[in-house]
Amino acid sequence: EILLTQSPATLSLSPGERATLSCRASQSVSSYLAWYQQKPGQAPRLLIYAASNRATGIPARFSGSGSGTDFTLTISSLEPEDFALYYCQQRSNWPLTFGGGTKVEIK
Amino acid sequence: EVQLVESGGGLVQPGGSLRLSCAASGFTFSSYAMSWVRQTPGKGLDWVSAISDSGHSTHYGDSVKGRFTISRDNSKNTLYLQMNSLRAEDTALYYCAKEQDSYDGFDVWGQGTMVTVSS
Numbered sequence: 001e002i003l004l005t006q007s008p009a010t011l012s013l014s015p016g017e018r019a020t021l022s023c024r025a026s027q028s029v030s031s032y033l034a035w036y037q038q039k040p041g042q043a044p045r046l047l048i049y050a051a052s053n054r055a056t057g058i059p060a061r062f063s064g065s066g067s068g069t070d071f072t073l074t075i076s077s078l079e080p081e082d083f084a085l086y087y088c089q090q091r092s093n094w095p096l097t098f099g100g101g102t103k104v105e106i107k
Numbered sequence: 108e109v110q111l112v113e114s115g116g117g118l119v120q121p122g123g124s125l126r127l128s129c130a131a132s133g134f135t136f137s138s139y140a141m142s143w144v145r146q147t148p149g150k151g152l153d154w155v156s157a158i159s160d161s162g163h164s165t166h167y168g169d170s171v172k173g174r175f176t177i178s179r180d181n182s183k184n185t186l187y188l189q190m191n192s193l194r195a196e197d198t199a200l201y202y203c204a205k206e207q208d209s210y211d212g213f214d215v216w217g218q219g220t221m222v223t224v225s226s
Binding site: 001032034036038043044045046048049050055056087089091094095096097098099100101 | 142144151152153154157166167168169202207209210211212213214216217218219
């Protein structure tokens with residue numbers, strides 16, 4: 001099973017600041033990595049697929065990068081609605097696995 | 108509107124069984140692979156199982172293999188999860204999720220159905 005480690009666990013930032021979230025895989029997943037956003041009481045929402053492609057309707061301030069074992073989700077300028085939980089998911093091998101999540105909170 | 112609606116959750120005793128359903132609408136259900144993903148309250152996401160568009164191929168997480176069975180009825184636009192030998196650690200909110208065309212992300216999620224395993 002491929003383990004995904006997300007860091008930091010919590011990111012405290014102010015609106016307008018840049019957020020950089022990390023996801024590291026225990027072995028290479030090539031570019032088969034997705035990012036999701038989850039707000040309290042809601043289902044997750046797909047943000048990024050294949051490491052760097054924005055899903056339909058996702059604002060341009062969200063970007064993904066990386067390949068192999070190291071991936072980054074960047075939010076260029078935080079909007080109030082971006083404060084949420086973020087999860088990465090590898091789609092390279094069965095079983096599919098999620099990272100433990102990064103909470104982006106208001107500082 | 109593309110929609111997934113889960114049902115069938117509830118309270119069940121350890122060792123018991125439950126069948127979850129996920130009714131799909133607004134898209135051609137038979138053309139897409141589907142998955143079940145669960146989330147323990149206040150915790151992270153845990154992928155449970157996946158099934159191909161035809162239903163011929165299935166995959167399971169290690170923690171549910173041999174106990175859970177995923178299936179689908181494309182004539183009824185419905186996904187199922189049969190859960191047997193339930194344990195306290197299976198307590199979670201269970202989501203069904205639709206795969207994208209390119210099998211690289213879950214682009215549609217239901218609202219979830221809660222399963223509680225307790226005596």
